Amino acid sequence: MLKTKTLNYSAGNASLKGYLAYDTSVSGKRPGVVVFGEWWGRDQFTINKTRDLAKLGYVAFAADVYGDARVAADATEAGELMSALLADMDVATDRVKTAIEVLRSQAQTDPRRLGAMGYCLGGGLSLHAARLGLDLKGVVSFHGTLGKTHEAKAGDIKAKILVCHADEDAFVPAEEVAGFQQEMETLGADCTFVSYPGALHAFTNPEADSNAKKYGLALKYDAELDKRSWQQMRGHWERVFS
Numbered sequence: 001m002l003k004t005k006t007l008n009y010s011a012g013n014a015s016l017k018g019y020l021a022y023d024t025s026v027s028g029k030r031p032g033v034v035v036f037g038e039w040w041g042r043d044q045f046t047i048n049k050t051r052d053l054a055k056l057g058y059v060a061f062a063a064d065v066y067g068d069a070r071v072a073a074d075a076t077e078a079g080e081l082m083s084a085l086l087a088d089m090d091v092a093t094d095r096v097k098t099a100i101e102v103l104r105s106q107a108q109t110d111p112r113r114l115g116a117m118g119y120c121l122g123g124g125l126s127l128h129a130a131r132l133g134l135d136l137k138g139v140v141s142f143h144g145t146l147g148k149t150h151e152a153k154a155g156d157i158k159a160k161i162l163v164c165h166a167d168e169d170a171f172v173p174a175e176e177v178a179g180f181q182q183e184m185e186t187l188g189a190d191c192t193f194v195s196y197p198g199a200l201h202a203f204t205n206p207e208a209d210s211n212a213k214k215y216g217l218a219l220k221y222d223a224e225l226d227k228r229s230w231q232q233m234r235g236h237w238e239r240v241f242s
Contacts, residue, residue, distance in 0.1 A: 001025060002054055006069075007061070011098040012091060017069035018099065019047055019062035021054035022108050031113035031137070031241040032059040032103045036096075036122025038205065039082040041071040045205055049119070056234065059109045063099035065092070065125065075215035082121050089149055096129050100136070113137055113241045115159070117233065118144060119204060120171075123163075130159040130189070138240035140164070140233050143201050146172055146180035154187050161191040162236040164229040166199035170218035194232060196225050204229060 007018040019042065022030075033053055037046030042064045053060035064070075065085060072078035085092050096116075104111045115138045118126040123144015130139045131149065133156040140162045161184070165177065177195075184191040200220040202208035212219040 002051060004051065004054075007102060009098065009102050011095045014067040014091075014095070016064040016067055016095070016098075017042070018064050018102060019050055019069075020059070020103075020106065021051050021061075022059045022106075023054055023057060026057050026108075029108060029110040030057055030059060031115065031237065032061065032106065032109035032111075033115045033117055033237070034099050034103050034126075035060060035062045036065065036099075036116065036118030036125045037062065038120035038122060038202070039072070039078040041066050041078070041081065042069050043071045045207060046119070046122075049204075052230075053117075056237075058237070059103065059106055061099065061103040061106075063095070065095045065099075065121075075211070075217060085121075086149075092125070092149075093128070093132065096125050097132075097134065100129065100134060115139060115237060115240065118142070120144060120202065124149065127161070127163075130157050130161055132156075133158055138162070138236055140236055142204050142229060142233075143169055143172075143199075146176050148179075148183065152183075152187055157187055157189040160236070160240045161189055162233065163191065163193045164232060165193065165195045166201055166203050167195045167197045168199060169201045171201050192236070194229070196222075196229075199225055 050060040050062040116126040117140035123141030126139040131152040136159040202219040203222040208219040208221040
């Protein structure tokens with residue numbers, strides 16, 4: 001049986017509302033994964049993915065990075081919220097670290113087996129956690145931003161990384177992809193980079209097509225790639241948590 005609840009927590013002066021999910025039929029402590037959502041915020045898409053992850057036997061925690069579980073009303077507001085968050089990386093870093101510690105502290109969580117995953121902005125935040133050298137077994141990014149948010153040094157990255165990338169993602173230039181791949185090689189990171197030919201940004205989100213039409217954005221849902229990338233994620237978690 002799936003157990004879910006809202007968790008109130010704070011980082012700095014921000015009041016945050018996360019969403020915790022786990023399967024009560026699983027006994028004992030189990031690996032935990034923080035889920036960082038797209039630029040929209042901790043929306044229903046993020047909650048759905050968190051619930052799906054919990055059904056696999058993990059403790060899943062959807063982080064709130066904007067405060068009060070705020071969800072953008074439209075693409076303009078989403079851009080403003082994301083820009084405000086990333087304008088102060090000390091604040092963003094604190095919210096990423098705090099979400100991981102909240103998950104670590106849950107009674108059901110094995111504190112030695114933690115991971116982070118995310119979509120769009122959340123993919124970038126998950127990679128940020130890896131660059132920071134946080135105590136994570138692995139991270140997964142789905143159509144996430146790849147640019148540096150922290151200047152890591154060789155040996156800093158402990159987490160094993162999986163990147164599920166849209167080959168025609170208009171929000172992630174080819175130069176950013178090449179820079180990321182060179183960065184990971186230079187740092188000696190254990191990074192698997194999967195690029196899906198023809199895929200556009202937000203390929204895992206069923207709302208992508210309607211959002212593309214509504215806001216004039218280069219987004220497209222791909223049910224097959226959503227399924228395939230999820231299976232690759234499952235294999236990644238099985239590998240890093242074993």
